[in-house]
Amino acid sequence: MIDKNLEIAIRASLKAGEVIMQVYDTAFDVEIKDDKSPLTEADKRANDIINSFLKPTAIPIISEENKQIDFSTRKNWDMCWIVDPVDGTKEFIKRNGEFTVNIALVKNGVPQLGVIYVPASKTLYYANNNLNVAHKINLSSHDASMSDILDKSTLLQPKKNETNVVGVVGSRSHMSQETLDYVESVKKSGKDVNIVSKGSSLKFCLVAEGSADVYPRFAPTMEWDTAAGQAICNAVGVDVISKETNQSLLYNKENLLNPWFIVSKN
Numbered sequence: 001m002i003d004k005n006l007e008i009a010i011r012a013s014l015k016a017g018e019v020i021m022q023v024y025d026t027a028f029d030v031e032i033k034d035d036k037s038p039l040t041e042a043d044k045r046a047n048d049i050i051n052s053f054l055k056p057t058a059i060p061i062i063s064e065e066n067k068q069i070d071f072s073t074r075k076n077w078d079m080c081w082i083v084d085p086v087d088g089t090k091e092f093i094k095r096n097g098e099f100t101v102n103i104a105l106v107k108n109g110v111p112q113l114g115v116i117y118v119p120a121s122k123t124l125y126y127a128n129n130n131l132n133v134a135h136k137i138n139l140s141s142h143d144a145s146m147s148d149i150l151d152k153s154t155l156l157q158p159k160k161n162e163t164n165v166v167g168v169v170g171s172r173s174h175m176s177q178e179t180l181d182y183v184e185s186v187k188k189s190g191k192d193v194n195i196v197s198k199g200s201s202l203k204f205c206l207v208a209e210g211s212a213d214v215y216p217r218f219a220p221t222m223e224w225d226t227a228a229g230q231a232i233c234n235a236v237g238v239d240v241i242s243k244e245t246n247q248s249l250l251y252n253k254e255n256l257l258n259p260w261f262i263v264s265k266n
Contacts, residue, residue, distance in 0.1 A: 011102040012053035014048035017119030018142035046085035081122030084224035099200030104227035109250035114231025127235035134235040167212035178218035204229025215263035
């Protein structure tokens with residue numbers, strides 16, 4: 001059995017991935033939003049599809065591409081969906097395949113369920129924090145059945161043993177000086193560093209599946225960039241710790257901008 005809301009989120013992500021790839025294979029236009037971030041037809045179409053799946057749950061939605069609801073209303077929500085229809089729009093525009101669909105269900109600020117879908121490779125990550133499990137599957141089609149997904153998924157496991165080589169995840173498009181300084185601090189502790197560059201929320205997945213040790217993010221992100229990734233990480237014992245509070249990142253805050261954070265095994 002799978003949690004009903006997790007199944008809905010998985011179905012929404014796959015359908016969104018299908019339309020994203022339809023746009024990806026065309027000559028699409030790029031708009032620049034007020035915050036200077038790019039927007040394509042894929043973002044808009046994927047957002048419409050995801051909303052069509054999530055609205056019937058009657059759980060309110062925070063999405064990058066929805067009109068943001070004032071905190072005076074949001075503060076009364078005990079649960080909400082947090083969605084990024086195309087995380088890594090810059091990667092989408094570059095056509096490097098490193099973009100994702102992010103869907104998370106948050107309860108009292110804490111991610112409960114998370115789905116990250118990579119449409120270009122048809123790779124699906126999903127997690128239920130209440131069961132402390134996260135899974136991954138490489139699909140043959142965006143139309144995969146739930147029974148196939150559940151039967152063929154494998155469990156995610158972060159690295160078990162420390163070595164002298166620390167795999168540090170760096171952003172494909174946002175490598176900040178502070179991140180470079182962090183890498184130098186790891187080297188000064190006597191460790192060798194292997195930099196792994198990825199776009200979008202795939203950076204969380206690399207730590208959750210044991211392909212890297214740590215993901216320091218010392219550059220701006222929004223809640224929809226991180227909620228699904230945090231759900232997947234938390235389900236396998238990987239923490240996403242705020243540099244401001246030294247506690248796990250929380251969601252549906254008054255300001256949807258995240259503090260800097262570090263993702264690593266607890």
